[in-house]
Amino acid sequence: METHLYKQLYMHIVHEIQQGKLKTGDRVSSEKELAEQFGVSRITSKKALEKLAEAGVIKRIQGKGSFVANGHTSGLELMRQSEERTSAAIRVQERHLIGLIIPSFSDEYGLKLLHAMEKQSALHECDLIIKRTGGSKEEEEHAIQLFVSLGVKGLIVTPVHGEHYNAELIRVVLGKFPVVLVDRYLKGIPVCSVYTDNRKAAQDLTLHLIGKGHQNIAYLSPPVENTSALEDRLLGYTLAFTREGLKLNQDYCLTNITGTRSGSWAGDLETLKSFLGQNTDVKAFVVSEYLVATMLAQAIDAQGKKLENYDIVCFDSLNDFLGKPIFTHIQQDEKRMGEEAVELLISQLYGEAVTEQRIVEHRMIVKE
Template identity: 40%
Template sequence: MSETTSSKPMYEKIFDELKQRIVTKDYQLGERVPSEKELADAYSVSRITSKKALEMLAAEQLIIRKPGRGSFVADPVIDYLESGANVAAGSEGYASNAINHDEKTIGLIITDFGNSYGTGLIYGMEQAARDNDCFLVLRRTFGNPDNEEQSIQKLLNLGVDGLIVFPAQGEYFSAEILKLVIGKFPLVLVDRHLKGVAAASISTDNMQAALKGTEYLFDLGHKHISFLSPPPVDTTAVEDRIEGFIQAHAQRGIVVDKGLWVSDLTSTLPNSFNEENIERDISRLVSHLKNNPAITALFAIEYNIALLAKTAVERVGLRIPEDISIICFDSPPTHLGGGYSFTHMQQNEEEMGRIAVENVLSIMGGHTVPNKVMLEARLIPGESTGSAKL
C-alpha cells in the first residue's frame, strides 16, 4: 500500500479502508486490527497519520483501544461501555437520543481525544458520572470556535444541567462561554483557563511541569535545548509551559537562547492535519537541526510534535538519545502498537476528569468550588533521553 494521489487526506483513506473491512466482517468482532506502526509501514505514512485513523475508528465506536493489548473490533453494546467511555454520541459526537430528565445530565465539549491525551479525561469523567448517578453527553469541536459555540447552544437546547468545556484555541474568546459565566450556568473549563473569565477550571500545573522536565534535561548535562511548539496564540497551557521552560533556565543561571526555539509548527493543530503539513514541519526541523549543531536536546510541547522531532533527528542521521535527547508532554503506553518510549511529563487525566465532573455537580447544587485547580504532572523516564555529549 502506498500514498494516494487523491485529494482525500491519508488518515481518512486509512480510516475508510479499515472501516470497510470491519463492516464487511473481514475483521471479526473482537479481532485485533493493525497497530499504528503496522499501518504507518503499510501505507508509507507517518505514525501521526496512522494514529489519527485509529482514533477516528475509536471515536465511531468501531474499535476499542485496550491499554497493554492493542486495538480490537468493538462490540458496540459491550466493549465500548466496558472501555469507560460510556457517553452518548451520534455520528458527530452528539447525543442521538433525547435526554432523560430523571437524572442529572452534563454536556462535555472537547476539541478531540486520542490515546496520547484526552481518552483518560473521558474515562475519569465517565467513572465520576457513574459514581454520582449522572449522564454525560459528548460533542467534539476539533478546535473550531464556531463548532464550540454551536455545541454549547445545542447542548443547552437539549436541556443539560451543566457543562464541561475543553476550549478551542485560546486566541478565540467564545461569546457563548461568556454568556454562561454571566448567567451563572454550572460550567467547568478543562485543560486551560480563559483570561478575564471568572469560570471554574481544572488543568495541569503546566508551568511547574515544564520546569521539572527542563530541570531533568539540565541534570543530564543539556544546556542547548530547543523548545518545540505551535504558535502560542494566547493559549494558557502553551504559555504556561513556555514560562516554566524559561523559569528553569533562570533558576539554573542558564541563558535562554530563543534562537534555538521552533514555535511555528502547525501540522498538529486542528484543521491543519495532513501529510503535506506534516512533511513541511519535519523539513523545518531538519533544517533547524542542521543549522544549529549545538542543540543536544529537544523539548516538545506535545506528543505529536515529539514524533515529528524524532523523524527529523533520524533524517539528519543523529541517534536518540546518544546524540540528541527528546522530552515531551504525554505519551501513549508503549505496549500499544509498539510505540516508542518517550521521556514525558504525564498529566493526571483521569483525576482531572473526575474533579471536573464533581465540581460541576457541586456548582449545580449551589456550592462554591475553587476558581482554578491545578494538578501535578509526573516525569516518566523513557528511552528518548540520555546524558549530553561532552
C-alpha cells in the same frame, strides 16, 4: 447497575435503625459528619438525608438536625420498604445531562479523562454527552449552542487553541451557566478550572535536561497565544534557565508548529529539518505535545541522524511495544482531573460555592 453513592449512606442509616442502634427521636449524623465518615461530598450526604426524609424514615428540623421519625416500621419491613422507595426514586428521577466539549482524545491523552468523567457522572445519576470539536472554534461554538438547546445542566469544556476566546463560551460563563474548564483556564475571567501546573511541569522537564548536562535546549510548540496551557509550558521552560543562571537563546524557541491543529505536517517537517541543519549544537528538546515530539523524531531520522544522540522530553506519551515510555514525559493525572471536573460541576448544580482553580499533581516519567 452500580450502587449510587447516596444509596449506600441511605441504607447505612436504615441498618442502624433496623439493628436498634438508632431509635425513635435519636439524632442522625449530619451531612458533614456523614461526608467525613464515608469520604464523600456534602452533596451526596445531603441527598441521602433528603431521600430518607421523603421516605418518612427521618424528620429534618431546620437548625437542629435530623431525627428518627415517630411511627416508623422496624426490622425487615423497614429495610424492604426503604429499598423499594429508593429503587422507585431512582427509576423515576430525571437524570441530568452534562455536556463534554473537547478538541479530541487519544491514547496518549484524553481517553482516561473521558472514562473518569463517564464513571463519575454515572455515580451522580447524570448522563455525559460528548462533542469533539477537532480544534475548530466554529464547532466549539456550535457544540455549546447545541448542548444548551438540548437542556444540559452544565458543561465541561477543553477550549480549543487560538488567539481569541470563543465568544459563546464567554457568554455562558458570564451568564452564570455551570461550566468547568479542563486543561485550561481563562485569564481574567472567573470560571472554574481543573488543570495540571503546566509551568511547574515544563520547568521539571527542562531541569531534567539541564541536569543531564545540556545547555543548548530548544523548545517546540504550537502557537501559544491565549492558550493558558501552552503559555505556561513556555514560561516554565524559560524559568528553568533563570533558576540555573543559564542564558536562554530565543532562536531555540519554535512556537509555530501547526500540524496538531491543521492536521497537515508537511510544512512542520521541513521547518524542523531546517532547524536541525542550522543548529547542530542542539541535542535536547522540550516539546509541548507528544505528536510534535514524534514529528521531531521523524525529522531527525529523515536527515540520517541517530535518535539516540538526542534527548527529547514532552507532555504525555505512549509506550513502545515492550511497555516502556517512548519519551521522558509529564504524565498528567487524567483520572483525577476527570473526577474533579465532574464533582465541581455537580457542586455548581446544587448551588454550592466552588474554588475557581483546581490544580492536579503531575508525574515525570523518565525513559531509561
